[in-house]
Amino acid sequence: MDLSYTERERAFRDELREWLAANPPGERPQGEEADYAWRRDWQRRLHEGGWAGVHWPVEYGGRGASLMETAIFFEELGRARAPLPANVLGLLLGGPTLMVWGTEEQKDRYLPPILSAQEIWCQGFSEPDAGSDLAALKTRARRDGDGWVVSGQKVWTSGAQFSKWCMLVARTDPDVPKHKGLTYFLMDMEQEAVQVRPLVQITGEADFNELFVEEARIPDENVIGGVGNGWKVALTTLMNERAGLGFFLQVRLRQLLDELVEQAAASGALDDPRVADRLGDLHVRTEILRLTAYRGLSAIEQYGQPGPEGSLVKWLWSDTNQMLTQLAADVVGPEALTAGRPWAYELLRARGNSIEGGTTEILKNIVAERVLGLPRAR
Ligand SMILES: Cc1cc2nc3c(=O)[nH]c(=O)nc-3n(C[C@H](O)[C@H](O)[C@H](O)COP(=O)(O)OP(=O)(O)OC[C@H]3O[C@@H](n4cnc5c(N)ncnc54)[C@H](O)[C@@H]3O)c2cc1C
Structure with a gap:
């Protein structure tokens, strides 16, 4: 791999440096809420400047940056001492997962607000008895009309307190081998049936949470990648x-x-x-x-x-x-x-x-x- 910059890459870097100089991220504020608001605002500004999803393809609202440009982007953010954007899980995990497995409707609906930080995503995978062995998870989803009803408990859910959507893996078929009975859902966090309880870490901050899900509803169109394909x-x-x-x-x-x-x-x-x-x-x-x-x-x-x-x-x-x-x-x-x-x-x-x-x-x-x-x- 050639790691020296081409003319085009140098131009990309200079344009970004100029933008960062005109739009400095500022000092990290004290306190969790303020820190989060700062990171959300930072992502909004990146988005307005066309820099929120440099590595995302142009058709999905990204910049379609090459490998080298993406690397330059991250390194320049580091130089500018910029924080992780608030919707880091949406940008780096959720969006790319949707690009591979989502339907056209799902991509149209969910990708733009990930980029603009209008809708924050969290990852509801781990459970009290299923971490490394994720396929052992017990959260259940049963069919109900044209949707699903979900009950169970998740844990260590980073950023759940700020999230609109949760990438939730649940068991939809308990009668098949454990890896085969799972389905991947996008769950709306804004419903009574989903309770978020913060867990304070050794740092004194509560970055992650417990999630108690009691008969939450998820419509069929929020299944990602097909029923039984969650693994x-x-x-x-x-x-x-x-x-x-x-x-x-x-x-x-x-x-x-x-x-x-x-x-x-x-x-x-x-x-x-x-x-x-x-x-x-x-x-x-x-x-x-x-x-x-x-x-x-x-x-x-x-x-x-x-x-x-x-x-x-x-x-x-x-x-x-x-x-x-x-x-x-x-x-x-x-x-x-x-x-x-x-x-x-x-x-x-x-x-x-x-x-x-x-x-x-x-x-x-x-x-x-x-x-x-x-x-x-x-
Ligand atoms: C800061 C932080 C943020 C997190 N954020 C999220 C989040 O947003 N969403 C989410 O879903 N989860 C999140 N997690 C949870 C994380 O993914 C799990 O903690 C992790 O997968 C381990 O699972 P566990 O805690 O259940 O430990 P266990 O799986 O119970 O493991 C306990 C110990 O056994 C070892 N072990 C287990 N299986 C094997 C094996 N087969 N071979 C060798 N050793 C093994 C492990 O290495 C570990 O040392 C977060 C965790 C942390 C610390």
Whole structure:
């Protein structure tokens, strides 16, 4: 792969830089509600400027950016210290899943408000007894007239408190093998039958929630990819989660590493060869991650959707982010362990990285079996 920019790519980068200079994201505000409002406003501005879905095809309202332009886009956002857009799950997971499995009517109805952040999406996959083994989920959907009635419990549903739509996987046929009896729905969160209860994380924030669903109604036209086909549709979402999000997050990792190197240089910690050695190791890992993330994007370009290699990016990212934030605690000292300080937030938030979007153990299984072709564990 040639990683130098062409004339066209340079023009794309310059146009974006100019736009970002004229439209800075501003300082991150304090407090969850304010932070969310800020990220939603940021996405609206990106949308108005034509930058919300650079990697989405033009026919779906995106910019149809090439692999390299998409990479440039994410890197420039990183340079501008821009936040993740509020509808990150819609942009990176929900939209691309609809593009593969949705009907024309579904794409027309749901894709535009994802881009503009008018309708926020969340992911209702995990349950108290079904996380890694997602196909064991118990939430039931039964047919009722021309729709479905759904009951069950979901957990760890990020951003559910702000969401209009939930990508919900439920069991529609309990009498067939577990992977075959699932259906993927788009559930309207704005109904009495759906209760959202926040769960406070180690960071002190409540990014995710419990979801109690008691006889919620979903019309037939909100089935995505056909009844009984939910497992395959869910895999499309998960592969996009690992590859797409991995790319965005590796840019954030580079920002954090640069900040840490600056702080280590300013405090003199960089003169300690043990610190310099660990920073050097982190630099190499971050570069490997960047290049592996590029490979993931080229798979999307070639095959239309991400492959299992995205699992490697997500595993390497979570591992490296945890190492980096741990080193920051050693370099920065007590400040990095004081509640409310940015490094303390990064350190505590990083603990969940090896669980969210697939645990490290599960990702290692996928890489072993589907990338390296090793025998199945069971
Ligand atoms: C910050 C954060 C945000 C999240 N957001 C969402 C969200 O928006 N929507 C959503 O649906 N879910 C979300 N999740 C849930 C996440 O997807 C699950 O936590 C994850 O899939 C693991 O499931 P579990 O917690 O049930 O753990 P389990 O599956 O019970 O795993 C427990 C332990 O056993 C290990 N294990 C399990 N099976 C195997 C195996 N076959 N081989 C080897 N080891 C194994 C796991 O690696 C883990 O260490 C989020 C989680 C976090 C931490």
